Amino acid sequence: MTEGGALVLFSGGQDSATCLAWALDRYERVETIGFDYGQRHKVELEVRRRFRDRVFDQFPKWGSRLGPDHLLDLRVLGDISDTALTAEAEIAFSATGLPNTFVPGRNLLFLTFGAALAYRRGLKRLVTGVCETDYSGYPDCRDDTIKALQVAVNLGTESRFVIETPLMWTDKAATWSMAQGLGGAFLVEAIIEDTHSCYLGQRERRHEWGYGCGQCPACELRRDGFDRWRRDRDRMPVE
Numbered sequence: 001m002t003e004g005g006a007l008v009l010f011s012g013g014q015d016s017a018t019c020l021a022w023a024l025d026r027y028e029r030v031e032t033i034g035f036d037y038g039q040r041h042k043v044e045l046e047v048r049r050r051f052r053d054r055v056f057d058q059f060p061k062w063g064s065r066l067g068p069d070h071l072l073d074l075r076v077l078g079d080i081s082d083t084a085l086t087a088e089a090e091i092a093f094s095a096t097g098l099p100n101t102f103v104p105g106r107n108l109l110f111l112t113f114g115a116a117l118a119y120r121r122g123l124k125r126l127v128t129g130v131c132e133t134d135y136s137g138y139p140d141c142r143d144d145t146i147k148a149l150q151v152a153v154n155l156g157t158e159s160r161f162v163i164e165t166p167l168m169w170t171d172k173a174a175t176w177s178m179a180q181g182l183g184g185a186f187l188v189e190a191i192i193e194d195t196h197s198c199y200l201g202q203r204e205r206r207h208e209w210g211y212g213c214g215q216c217p218a219c220e221l222r223r224d225g226f227d228r229w230r231r232d233r234d235r236m237p238v239e
């Protein structure tokens with residue numbers, strides 16, 4: 001057990017839910033932060049509450065470590081950006097090669113606000129589910145970006161925050177596998193039922209891998225990862 005506490009950037013998606021379990025497994029005190037930035041898939045703000053409740057109910061050891069949740073209003077981000085995540089627009093690739101689901105500055109702001117809150121709460125670690133392997137090409141998910149931001153935040157606050165990125169080099173199949181390793185079938189079930197990835201915010205249909213339209217890039221990533229994870233798991237020799 002590592003001493004101290006952590007603040008998990010918990011959006012309500014598969015990745016950040018897995019990161020929350022990862023942090024609860026390691027740290028004695030874990031708080032969560034979420035952001036309302038005018039996202040179309042606002043339903044993730046509801047499922048994140050349900051996921052936290054499940055952790056309390058089903059994982060008593062983790063529940064005793066889980067501290068308050070902080071929800072910040074960052075709707076100004078939606079006001080200043082013109083993206084398919086914050087406005088009714090078709091998901092497409094822009095001339096820069098980036099999908100128009102990219103919200104410029106999003107992770108930079110989230111981590112900076114996270115650090116400001118962690119400073120006040122006395123939490124030394126910031127945990128985020130960004131990933132360079134299986135991502136949509138977002139430059140603010142890259143390892144170099146996060147490392148540079150850690151330096152900037154520490155210089156700017158005269159602190160020694162550590163930004164932890166447990167999923168940086170994993171793909172979506174490995175993320176499912178990590179959840180299984182951390183919390184077994186209960187955690188996998190909690191992630192299927194009470195996390196949300198679909199960019200369009202759809203939850204009418206339940207698939208084996210969870211809820212969503214099944215067609216947007218976020219649904220595709222989640223489904224493909226789930227399928228690969230299950231295939232690999234079923235291939236493992238039984239001991």
Ligand code: ZN
Nearest residue numbers: 198213216219
């Ligand atoms: Zn979708």
